[in-house]
Amino acid sequence: MPKQIAVRETESHNNMIAHQSAPWIRVLPRLVAERREPLEKEVCISITNPKQSPAQLADFADVLRLGFHDTDRAGGRATLMSRPDAKAVLAFAHQYRNAPLTVHCEFGASRSVAVGLFLAAWLYRPLFVAATDVLIPNRWVVNQLRAAAAWRGFCPLDHRLLACAAFGNPDYLTKHIPSISHHD
DSSP states (O other), X not given: OOOOOOOOOOSOHHHHHHHOSSOOEEEEEHHHHHHSOOOTXXXXXXXXXXXXXXXXXXXXXXXXXXXXXXXXXXXXXOOOOOHHHHHHHHHHHHHTTTSOEEEXXXXXXXXXXXXXXXXXXXXXXXXXXXXXXXXXXXXXXXXXXXXXXHHHTBTTBOHHHHHHHHHOSHHHHHHTSSOEEEOO
């Protein structure tokens, strides 16, 4: 059974954003991401199910669109996150490492939590998670990111990325980000 990540309760999200020097990584449900007005230069990683209509995210500076199911088991008709998907996430995050970043999936509680948590630990950025109940990072997604990070971390040498690749279970990742905020 996957472990639920512990969200450290802190002061209000808006106050925290105002006092942070590093831009936040936001993990949101699809509908919230579509309705939210992005910050200047904010980018988005949009995760939908394959063959699902793309999220309406026209106001973001750039959008990486991925399509895979929320499963951590191969088999059946499910499309899993691929290694090229994971490499694309790392390249996109590296390209926009200083920009505000939103990651969304349908409910903002599994696939996007895995991506957001991994990127927050790698880039040492605060993480805001909007989902209100169960937050379980998708293990397959975390493992694909770890595998892609293991190769990417050597060229050029990136110690934080290699640490996330080597030790990147959700407990480790949660302990290696500056803060996690949760909004009900």
